[in-house]
Amino acid sequence: MxxxxxxxxxxxxxxxxxxxxxxxxxxxxxxxxxxxxxAAARMCVQLGAIGFVLKFIFAxxxxxxxxxxxxMMLLIAGRxxxxxxxxxxxxxxxxxxxxxxxxxxxTLVLTFxxxxxVRPEPWYAARFALPLLGMLLGNTLSGVSLGLETLIATARxxxxxxxxxxxxxxxxxxxxxxxxxxxxxxxxxxxxNAMSATGIVTLPGMMTGQVLAGVDPVEAVxxxxxxxxxxxxxxxxxxVGAVLASVMRLTDERHRLRLDRLRVE
Amino acid sequence: xVGSLEEPAVRERSERGAVARLTAAGLxxxxxxxxxxxxxxxxCVSLSGPSGSGKSLILRALADLDPRAGExxxxxxxxxxxxxxxxxxxxxxxxxxxGWWGGRVRDHFRDQGSVGSSLDIVGLPADxxxxxxxxxSSGERQRLALLRGLEDGPRxxxxxxxxxxxxxxxxDLVETLIMAKRAGGTAVLLVSHDRxxxxxxxxxxxxxxxxxxxxxx
Numbered sequence: 001m002x003x004x005x006x007x008x009x010x011x012x013x014x015x016x017x018x019x020x021x022x023x024x025x026x027x028x029x030x031x032x033x034x035x036x037x038x039a040a041a042r043m044c045v046q047l048g049a050i051g052f053v054l055k056f057i058f059a060x061x062x063x064x065x066x067x068x069x070x071x072m073m074l075l076i077a078g079r080x081x082x083x084x085x086x087x088x089x090x091x092x093x094x095x096x097x098x099x100x101x102x103x104x105x106x107t108l109v110l111t112f113x114x115x116x117x118v119r120p121e122p123w124y125a126a127r128f129a130l131p132l133l134g135m136l137l138g139n140t141l142s143g144v145s146l147g148l149e150t151l152i153a154t155a156r157x158x159x160x161x162x163x164x165x166x167x168x169x170x171x172x173x174x175x176x177x178x179x180x181x182x183x184x185x186x187x188x189x190x191x192x193n194a195m196s197a198t199g200i201v202t203l204p205g206m207m208t209g210q211v212l213a214g215v216d217p218v219e220a221v222x223x224x225x226x227x228x229x230x231x232x233x234x235x236x237x238x239x240v241g242a243v244l245a246s247v248m249r250l251t252d253e254r255h256r257l258r259l260d261r262l263r264v265e
Numbered sequence: 266x267v268g269s270l271e272e273p274a275v276r277e278r279s280e281r282g283a284v285a286r287l288t289a290a291g292l293x294x295x296x297x298x299x300x301x302x303x304x305x306x307x308x309c310v311s312l313s314g315p316s317g318s319g320k321s322l323i324l325r326a327l328a329d330l331d332p333r334a335g336e337x338x339x340x341x342x343x344x345x346x347x348x349x350x351x352x353x354x355x356x357x358x359x360x361x362x363x364g365w366w367g368g369r370v371r372d373h374f375r376d377q378g379s380v381g382s383s384l385d386i387v388g389l390p391a392d393x394x395x396x397x398x399x400x401x402s403s404g405e406r407q408r409l410a411l412l413r414g415l416e417d418g419p420r421x422x423x424x425x426x427x428x429x430x431x432x433x434x435x436x437d438l439v440e441t442l443i444m445a446k447r448a449g450g451t452a453v454l455l456v457s458h459d460r461x462x463x464x465x466x467x468x469x470x471x472x473x474x475x476x477x478x479x480x481x482x
Contacts, residue, residue: 164364167328168414169354178366254349256330 003214015040054130063124070133074103077141084145087152089249090263097245098144105238106136109230117226132230135206139191139231140238147187147239151246152262154179162257172251180247187239191232198228285340285420285452287327287356292335294322298477299335304421309443309453311463313481314473320456321361323478324423327454328358339421357419361426363410365398373398373413387412388438403430411439421452428462440466 018040025033057065078099088094110133114120120128155162158179165175173180198204206227210220252258285306292300297319304310312320326333329344329352337344337352344352367373371394374380381391387408401409407430414422427443428436443466447453457463463470470481 158364158366160360160362160364161366162364163330164360164410165366166350167330167353167358167360169350169357169417171350252332254329254332254352256332256349258332 003212054126057126057130061122061125063122066124066126066129069126069130073130073133073137074099074106077102077137080141081145081148085149085152087156088263089246089261093249093261094148097242097249098148101144101238101241101245102137102140104241105140105234105236106133108237109136109234112233113226113230131206132227135227136231136234139194140234142190143187143235143239144242146190147183147243148246150186151176151179151183151243152250154182155250155257156259156262159257159259166255166257170255172247172255172257175255175257176247176250180243183243184239187243188236191235195228195232198224204228285355285450287421287452287454288336288338289327290336292323292326292337293333294319294326296476297323297473300326300478302471302478304452304454306420306450306452307447308469309447309455309467311455311457311467311470311481312473312478313457313463313470318473320473321425324358324425324454324456327421327423328353328356330358354417355419356421356423357414358423359411359414359425359427361429363406365406368397370394370396370398370401370409373409375416383412383416386438386442388435404432404435407431408435408439411442415442415446419451421454422446423454425456426458427455428457428459436462 018036021036022033025031025036053069057069078095081098081102082088082095085094089097110129113132114123114129118128118132155176162175162179166172194202204224204227207217207220207224210223211217249261250258287304288302290301294300300323302310312323314320322331325331326335327337329337329349339347339352339355347355365373371377371380380394384391384393389405389408393405393409396405398406407427411427422443424443428439431439440462443453443455447466453466455463455466457466471478472481473479
C-alpha cells in the first residue's frame, strides 16, 4: 500500500463534477448555481490557506505557534456558536459562555489525549494537536450550540411554568430542571447518533483519510475509536459547562428568572 | 442539584404560625411612585386600580420575583438576609394565570400522596389528582393553583385576581378558604376588580391613583 500524490490537474478534472450541480440548478431553475460556485471557490481558498498555514506551523515545531493557532480556532468556534442562535444574551455573554465552555472541554480532553493516550514527541507537535483539536471542536461546537439554543428557547416558551415554580420557592436549578435536562439531552444527541451510525451508515472522514494514506484499516479504526471517545468526552463537558453557565445567567443570585438579560428583537 | 439553605429565623416562626408582618418601603416599581405598604398577620388588604396600573407588578415585587430597589421585610427581617427561595416560601405570589410544568395535577404538589384528600376544599373530586393539566378548565387551574400554593403554609398571600375565572359557587369556596387562612394568622394582599369581593374579604383597602398607592377612604 502506498500514498498516491494528487496533481493539480487531477483536482481540476474533479472540479468538473461541481458543474453537474450547476447544470442541475440551471435545468430546474433552482437559482443556487452561483451560490454553489462561490461555495466551491471559498472551499478551495480556505483549505488552500489552511494547508499552507499548517505546513508553516508544522515546520516551526514550537509550542507557541501551536497554541496560537489553537486559540484562534477556539475564538472562531465561539463566533460560530453565536451564528447558530436565534436569541442571544445581551452583551458578550453568549460568546463568552460558549467559547469558555468549549475551551475548557477541548483543552482538558486534548491534554489528556496528548499526554496520556497518543503521547507524540514532542507533546505539542502540531501534526497531532491541531487536527485532534479541530475534530473535538467541530463536534463540541454542535453540541454547545444545540444545548444553548434549546435552553433559551425552552426558558422563553415555559416562562409561566418556570416562574410558577420560582414563586413556590423552588431554587433556580429546580425551576429550570426540565429546561436544562432537555437541553443537555439535545446537546448530546449528535455524538450519540454519530457513534451509533458510524461504521454502518458512515465511514468517518478521519479514518477514510488514514486508509487512503496507506494505513492498515484496523489501525485506522483504532484511531477512529479513540477520537470518538475523545469527542464524546469533550462534547459532554462542553455542553454541561455551557448549559449550566447559561442557567446561572438566565437567573440571578435571588433565583429570579431574568429573561430581561436576553436580547429579544 | 443546588440545595437551598434554610434560614431558621424565618422558617421556625412560620411553623409556630405566629405573627406575619410584610412591610415594603420605597419599593421601586415601574410606572409608580415608590411604594410603601404594610400587611399584617390576620389581615386582608385589598389593592385596586385600573388595568395596567401596576397591581401585578407590585405583587411580583413583594414576592421578589423581579429585581426592584427598595426595602422589603417580613417581621423585621430584611429580604437581603433571606435567600430568594426562602423569601418566596414565606411570601407567596399567586399569578392571575397559573403556570404548570408537569403532566398531571399530582406532579405539582410537594406531598404527592395526599393531594386527593384536600381537593374537596376547592370543590374538586379526589380523582382530580390524576387529571391531565392540558385538560383542565381555567377555573379548575385557578383553584388548583391556590391549593398548590397553600400546601406548605406560606405566611403572606399575594393574590392576583384569585377568582377571576370562577363561577359563583366555586368563588364562594375560594373566598371561604382565603378567610380561613386569614383567621389562622396569614396576611393577605388581594388584587381584585370585584367590589363585592373586596367588601366581603378586605379589612382595609389600597388603591392606585395617578401612580400613587393610596389608602381607600
